[in-house]
Amino acid sequence: MTSLPEDPPSLINEDDRDTAVRRVQEAYAEGHISHDDLDERLHQVLTAKTRGELVSPLASLPEEDLGTTSTIAAAGGRIRRRGAWRVPRILKVESAFGRVHLDLSRAVFEHPDVDIELQLGTGRAKITVPRDAIVDVEDLHTGWKDTLYKTRRRSGLGRPRIRISGTMGFGRLKIRHARR
Structure with a gap:
């Protein structure tokens, strides 16, 4: 049986990274995560290269309010x-x-x-x-x-x-x- 080629990982852009940083900072400001957790998650977000690497630091955060x-x-x-x-x-x-x-x-x-x-x-x-x-x-x-x-x-x-x-x-x- 032949396997299908996997899609290459999707690289993140500046807007993706900015959004992820803002979500982590807002979660800290609202008391959802500790200061140590903030530092760890920000490090993960700032060193991430693909969208898949952003899943872990954003996993337990409240959903982003997309507004009206x-x-x-x-x-x-x-x-x-x-x-x-x-x-x-x-x-x-x-x-x-x-x-x-x-x-x-x-x-x-x-x-x-x-x-x-x-x-x-x-x-x-x-x-x-x-x-x-x-x-x-x-x-x-x-x-x-x-x-x-x-x-x-x-x-x-x-x-x-x-x-x-x-x-x-x-x-x-x-x-x-x-x-x-």
């Missing part, structure tokens, strides 16, 4: 959020025609990582992010104009991390960091 998904949709007109509004873990913004303006500079972030999925037909979109935010637009596909965004120098304490994905037909996305 909210959708803001409009066929036409404006979509606007500003002030001290709560940003969900996953925010979907859908608009066939019209403008979108999301001001996250004074928003309340309940999760360190936020995913914003844009599904826009025509019209402009503007997103103002907190001064220390890390923004990732690699998964955003634009049909007509490029995204206007100048990447800031990353700071070690840069939070929140905002990933913007989705598709934009005709229009332009402008992203800027708040001045204060």
Whole structure:
């Protein structure tokens, strides 16, 4: 009998490692593990090379709260959020025609990582992010104009991390960091 070749182990990336470190730190902060256990688990996470090596240090930890998904949709007109509004873990913004303006500079972030999925037909979109935010637009596909965004120098304490994905037909996305 011939055996099937095994799949090669799945290597972890920076996001996987960051998520695992955060889960271990949160478990310690919430009193689920001791200080010695924290040190041992962090060592395992930081030296892991494959996803399989992350199973053991994360095994008995509470499940990660993936948060909520909210959708803001409009066929036409404006979509606007500003002030001290709560940003969900996953925010979907859908608009066939019209403008979108999301001001996250004074928003309340309940999760360190936020995913914003844009599904826009025509019209402009503007997103103002907190001064220390890390923004990732690699998964955003634009049909007509490029995204206007100048990447800031990353700071070690840069939070929140905002990933913007989705598709934009005709229009332009402008992203800027708040001045204060």
